[in-house]
Amino acid sequence: MQKKNNTKKVPTMQNIQKIIAEDLAYCLGWTIDLSNHKRPSVIVFDHTSYWDFWIVFLGKMFPEAANMYILVQPKAFDLLKAYVPFLINALKLVRAGSIHEYNSGSLKEIVQHLQQATYSGGAANAQTTGETNGAAAKSLIISPKGTIQKKQWRSGYIYLAKQLGLSIQPLLINWTAKTVVLGSHLYDPDDTLLQQRLQIEFSKGVPIVPENSDDFSNYANYDPYECPLFDCTLLSNLCLLPIAYKLWTYNTVVSQALVLFQCLTFIISWKYHASREMKYQALDRNMASSCFVATVAYAMCNLSPELHSFSYFQAKASIVLSCCALATVTFVLGVLTNKQFRPRIRGIYSVFHCMFHISTAILLYTIL
Secondary structure (H helix, E strand, O other), X not given: OOOOOOOOOOOOHHHHHHHHHHHXXXXXXXXXXXXXXXXXXXEEOOOOOHHHHHHHHHHOOOHHHOOEEEEEOHHHHHHHHHHOOHHHHHOOEEEOOOOXXXXXXXXXXXXXXXXXXXXXXXXXXXXHOOOOOXXXXXXXXXXXXXXXXXXXXXXXXXXXXXXXXXXXXXXXXXXXXXXXXXXXXXXXXXXXXXXXXXXXXXXXXXXXXXXXXXXOOOHHHOXXXXXXXXXXXXXXXXXXXXXXXXXXXXXXXXXXXXXXXXXXHHHHHHHHHHOOOOOOHHHHHHHHHHHXXXXXXXXXXXXXXXXXXXXXHHHOHXXXXXXXXXXXXXXXXXXXXXXXXXXXXXXXXXXXXXHHXXXXXHHXXXXX
C-alpha cells in the first residue's frame, strides 16, 4: 500500500498575491477571473471608453496578468511616459501605431518587442505554458478597433497573433455587474469567421459606453445608474464607521457592546451589498433596523444630562430634521425601486440606497 503524502502545501507568493488582489477587487465591488490564462495569447476586448484603463489597474494586481502587455495609443503612451514613466514598466504598456498610419512598421516593432521578452517566472514556467519556438513569451491585450469610437475592426490584432504564433482570446467586461472574465475559448487567427465569433463573445459583456460598442444589443443588462469605477452602494457602508468610533470614545460597557453589534451589522451589510442584494436580505434588514434603534435609544437615554437640553438640539435641529427627511424619502424610494431591479442590476435603487446610507450616518453621528 502506498503511503499518503500528508505534507501540507505551503502558500506561494502567487497564491498570496491572488488572495490580496481578489480581496481588494471585492472591496471595490469587482469580481475578476483570469484563471483561463493558461498560455500566452492575444487578448481582445470591446474598448468603448478611456475608463477601460481602470480594468488594467485592477487586473494588474493578479498574478495571471504578470505576463500581459497592453497596447496603448500613441498620445496616451507619450503622455504617460512624459509625466509618470514608471507606469510604462509597472503596467507593461506598449506603444501602438496611430490608426491613421498604415505600413509604418509599428506592428513589426511590437512583434519584435514581445518575441524578445522572456517569460516572467523562469524557464520552468515557460515550458508549462506550452510555448513553441518563435512564439511570444508574453500575452498582448489589444482592442480590435484600435479606438474607443464605433469604428470598423482593423486587422492588426490578427496580424500580431499570426506573427507571434498565438491564439486569440476574448476578455469579457461587464460594467453593470462589475465582472471581468477571460474567455475560456482560444480562437485561431486564420478562422474566416473570427470577427463574428468574437462579437458574439463580446455580447456577453456590458460596455461602459454602449454607443461606442461595435454591435451592442444587450441593453437589458445595461445600468446607467451604477458608478463605473466602484460599487457606491457597497462603499457607502463606510459612512457608518465614524459612528462606531464615536461610540467607542464614550468608554462605557453599553457603548462598547453597541460598537461590537454595529461591527457585526457592518459585516453583514457589506456581504449583502457585495452579493448585489441577492444574499443575507432578511438578516441585513433585521440587524440594520435593530442597530439603528439601539443607537438612537442610547443617544436619548445614556448621554450626559446637558446634552438633552433644548439649546443642544436647537443648534442641530436643521441637520437632524433634514437628515431625517432625506433618510425617510430615500428609504421609501429604495424599497419601492428594490422590487423592480433584476438580479445583479440595481437600477436607480443604487442611488437611493447610497443616499440613505449617507443621510442615516450623518443623522446618527449628529445626535450622538
